[in-house]
Amino acid sequence: MATVFRWLLRLAGSLVVLIVAAIAMVYYLASQSLPDYDDTVAVEGLSAPVEIVRDNANVPHVFGESDADVFFGLGYAHAQDRLWQMVTMRRVVQGRLSEVFGTRTVETDKLMRRLDLYRLASESVENQDPGTLSALEAYAAGVNARLAEINDRALGRGAPEMFLFRFPVAPWQPADSIAMVKLMALTLSGHLSNEVLRARTALMLDDPERLRDIMPDTPGNGTAALPEFASLFPDLPRYAANTAVDYGPLSPFPKEGLAGASNAWSAAPSRSASGGTLLANDPHLGFTAPSYWYLARIELETGGVIGGTIPGIPAVLVGRTARLGWGLTSSYLDDQDLYIEKLNPENPEQYLTPSGYKRFETRPSIIQIANEAPITLTLRWTENGPVLPPTHYNLGTVTPPGHVMALAWTALDPDDTTLSAAMGVMRSGSVEEAIAAAEGYIAPSQNLSLADQETIAMKTIGWAPRRDARSRSQGRLPSEGWRAENRWLGRAPYAANPEFVSPRGGIIGNTNNKTVERPFPNHISFLWGDTQRIHRWERLMQSRQVHTRDSFVEAQLDTISFTARSLLPLIGADLWFTGEAAPEGTPERQRQIALSLLAEWNGEMNEHMPEPLIYAAWLRALQDRLIHDELGQLAEEFDHVQPIFIERVYRDIDGASAWCNVVQSAPTETCTDMARMALDDALVWIGDTYGTNLETLRWGDAHQATHDHPILGDLPLLRYFVNVRQSTSGGDNTLQRGLTSGSGPDPFQNVHGAGYRGVYDFADPDSSVFIISTGQSGHPLSRHYDDLAQLWRRGEYIPMSLDADLARAAAVGITHLEPR
Template sequence: MALIFRWLVRLAALLIFLTVLGVGMAYWLASRSLPDYDDEVTVRGLTAPVEIVRDNANVPHIFGKTDADVFHALGFAHAQDRMWQMILLRRTAQGRLSEVFGTATLNIDKLLRRFDIYTLSVRSVEALDAETRAALEAYSAGVNARLDQINSEALGRGAPEMWLFNAPMAPWSPADSLAIVKLMGLQLSGHLEAEVIRARTSLALADPDRLKDILPDVPGAGIAALPEYAALVPDAPKFAKNIPLDPHPLSPFKHLAFAGASNAWAADPSRSASGGTLLANDPHLGFSAPAIWYLARLELQSGGVIGGTIPGIPVVLTGRSADLGWGLTSAYVDDQDVYIEALNPDNSNEYRTPDGFRKFRTRSSIINVKDADPVTVTLRWTENGPVMPGNHYNLASITPSGHVASVNWTVLSDRDTSIQAAMALMHAKTVEEGIAATESYIAPAQNLTLSDHKNIAMKTIGALPRRDANHQSKGRMPTRGWEKANRWDGMMPYTANPEFIAPSGGILGNTNNKTVDRPFPNHVSYLWGDTQRIQRWQRLMQNRQVHTRDSFIEAQLDTISFTARSLLPLMGAELWFTGEAAPDKTPERQRQRALTLLAGWSGEMNEHMPEPLIYAAWLRALQARMIQDDLGPLADEFSHVEPLFIERAFRNIDGAAAWCDVLQSAPIETCPDMARLALDDALLWINETWGTQLESLRWGDAHQATHDHQVLGEVPVLRYFVNIRQSTSGGDNTLMRGRTKGTEPNPFYNVHGAGYRGVYDFADPDSSVFVTSTGQSGHFLSRHYDDMAQLWRRGEYIPMSLDQELARAAAVGVTTLRPAQ
């Protein structure tokens, strides 16, 4: 027995030793790719030495003799910190994820190949001016210099993920950067899905007048009546199976609720306590670890610029120079149209046009798949655009037999000069120069907010399609592709894009709200991203005669929900403090406790409070009850509450209270009935998920920000090292926006919000501040992987200074790139 015990002890010791050895080896291999920021590297393509000074937040400050040298060093810095992220973005744009991840990403690749954005990017390089091409080539050379260093010095393949998902890395090229710009456009546009949902809802509703309730127009004049989809496209399927989007975390195809959002506002000297202009910007994108944003300072020949870049794109997209600040918000321009194309009954290789049948433009594309046979996809294009598969946003559900769907979209330009405009913006000194610089910008459409030392402005940049006044759906629903009136007639002139310069009130801003009210076809859009945050923003801006950097920060971090303050009185109008006393531990008593908490609540979506969770669960349950019997399976597409819909129903605007009646039941339910039932539903869900002690609930437990690693985020054990989860305040409709997931499980997870925040004060530019939601490094063993995460969560910032000495004073390292002899 003693002998057996000794051998068991030896075996256990051996297993422990091997485990420790294995972990040690894994750590050593992974840590090999941690960049050395105190380094000298000899590289090809430089005219003179370049310094990359990394301040104490690991923000690179790049100093070089020429602009080309600076962009070269930015490429090197991006590749040092975010190599894996850049490779993923490039593979996604190319439709080549399956070479690494196998069949799990095959559907993503098929869709990206059909859009063909990488081919369009290659062609667009030739449309750029010489200065922009030179910058892109220099940037590519910098990325490739880091690749050469990784290979020559055996630096762990550049990133820990490369050990797990090893695949050849092609050199970086200018087209790769353009493709990532187009990929961002894909993530920021939701008009395709909006058209399909409007068409499907039109087909599903028994009463066509109810369409304006569930898909309401933003209040304001100028919205024309539209025909129903059945009249536009006869024989469209009345009922069809709902095909959910691919949930893979690498998929760039997101639901309309996550199609892009942002905040930006500015004040001129008359409304600024400091006497200089103020600008705040926080773009909203899906959360990930690392964040999509990377902070950088570039010392160009025209002066220094500092702010947020996206790895792979050599441009400060939001930030400031010494003279000009700029911020971006999604403009929601209607830059996509879906067309139903009629096939030739005698030849399925042809489709109908205004001039008769014409052959599809076709090309075969081979997708290599890891551990599986290659897949060949036949790409088809019409005069309107690429043909889409029926499972993309459920296009099959609105496409009649003998037809296919195509999409026209400004991103699908092969003469795309958007990056050229962004480059020119970094050199602009005034608001007027900034507006002029962005005339060549194509897509994705953005609202550009500008401030120089004296003036402020906002300009919608991006191509606006020119539509015929007789367009059958005004771009709101899919239409017949062979009707000439439905087709685009080029683009509107840049002067037609909305602009607001030197407003008389001294303040302007955008929260993705409706900015102009112009009749079709000069309307810009019928779909806007916000009707709620703008109400709170107006209140905060008007409450002060003058503003400061700190008051702009307060607005960015504001968590008061205008939506809660406006809807709760309607929802609880016949429930507050009514009814007899109920015994403890009964549903009636729980309902009374919930109503008592909500009656004294200010609408603040604070992470430490129980009321936001009760309110959010009630509102979600209410919309679900109101639409399920009318829409059936289509109700699943409405995963987020539409506040205007709830308000229309409870105020019975144009008979909208009909939504509160359950069609299949004999009694006629009222909206107060539905509110009471929904509150019981919400409390039952809370009891089962979070417990029965309502006063002990925390909104932040349900509203966790999910900065998850896109590839390793679901790997057991490893996910605890690579994912960043945080309790957060805010919600769907607060200025500090934390867009909720909307689907089970964990419907209130915070998955989409401000990955970058910046506030710039031009009375004292070096007092400007910014922050990102994770950290600069994409390497999970680096201390800079998540060192900004807690700052971001607490609403804190780091300095945004162009002072070279301040950057050097507490630098974590200086990398010197020297030209090869």
């Protein structure tokens, strides 16, 4: 027995040694790709030495003797920290993910090939201005210099993921950077999915008047520039089954309601306590680890530029110079239309046009799949755009037999000069110059917020399609592609895009809200990204005569829900403090406790409070009860609460209270009945998920920010090392926006929000601040992988300074690139 025990002990000891050795080997191999920031490297492609000073937050400050050398340094820095992110995003836009990840990404590849964004990007290279073309070539050379260094010095293939997914990395090309811009446009696009959902909902509803309830037009005349402060205070006191496919990891196709968003606001000197202009911006994208954003400073011949970049793109997309600050918000300009194309019944290779039948433009495309046989697609294009598969956003459910669906989209322009325009804005010295430089911006359409030393402005940039006034669908639904009146008539003039410069009120802002009211076809959009945050923003901006950097920060971090404060009194009007006290442990008692908590709540979506969770679960259950009997399974597509819909129902606008009656039941339910039953539903769900003690609930337990690695984040052990999860405040409709997933077992996970925040004060530019949601590095073993994440969660920022000495004073390393 003793002998057996000794052998078991030896085997166990050996197993432990082997496990430790295996972990040590994995760590050693993975750590080889950690960049050495304190190094001197001889590289090809430089005309003079470049210095990359990394401050204590690992923000690179790139210095060189020419702009080309500086962009070389930026490309090198991006590749040091985010190589895996860059090469996988390039594969997304090329439609080549399946070569690495196999069958789970085939559907993404198929659709990306049909959109043909990479070919269009390649054709756009020659349309860039000389300065941008030079920057693209220099940036690509910098990325490739890092690739060469990885190969020459055996630096662990450049990223630990490369050991798990081994594939050759092609040299970076100028077209790759333009393709990244087009990929961003795809990620921010939401009109296509909304057109399909509107069509499906219209088919399902028996009463067509009810469509304006569940998918209402945005009310109001639009808000951008606020009025003068004094004027506000004169007294001084038919449904088909879901056929959509699962695109798998790295999908760039946003769910309905999860396209682009953002906040930006600015104050003129007259509304600034310091006497200088102020600008705040927080662009919203889906959360991922690492963040899409990467902080950087580059020193150009026109001066220093600092702010947020996206690895793969050689431009500071949001940020400031010493003279100018700029920010971006999604404009929601309607730049996509779906066209139903009629096939020739005698020849399916032809489709109907206003002048008769015409052959599709076709081209074969081969998709290589890891460990599987390749597949060949036939790409088809019409005069309106590429033909899309019926499974994309359930297009097949609204496509008649004998027809196909094609997409018109501004980002499909092969003469795309968006990157040149972005570079022009970055090099501008004034608001006027920046607005002029942005004329070449094609897609994605954005609201460009600007502030120089004296002037504030906001300009909608991007190509606005010019539509015929006779358009049958007005761009809101798929329309017949063979009717001339439905087709685009070219591009609307840039001067017609909304523009607000130096308003008398001294405040300009945008929360993706409606900015102007114009009749079709001169409108901007029928679909806007926000109807709620704008009310809270107006209150914060107009509640004080002058603003400071800190008041702008306070507004960015504000978690008061206007939506909760306006809807709760409506839906609970007949429930507050009614009925006798119920016994402990009964559903009635739980309902009374919940109503008592909500009655004393100010609408703050604080992570430590129970009320936000009760409110969110109640509204979600209420909307589901209101629409499920009319929409059936289609109700699952409306997985985020529609505040205007709830308000229309409970105010009975145009008969909208009809939604409260359950069509299939014999009794006639009232809206009070629905509110009570929905609250009971919500409390049962909360009890099953988080426990029955309502006072101890925490919104943050449900509202976890999901900065997940898109590939490794689902693996059982690695997920704990690569995912960054955080309890967060905010919600769908707060200025500190944390958009919830809306579906699945964790419907309130925070999946979409401000990956970048910046506030710029031109009275003291170096007091400006910024932050990103994870860290600068994409390497899970780096201390800079998530070192900014806790600052971001707590609402803290780091300095945004162009002072080179300050960057050097606490540098984590200085990289010297020398010409070989």
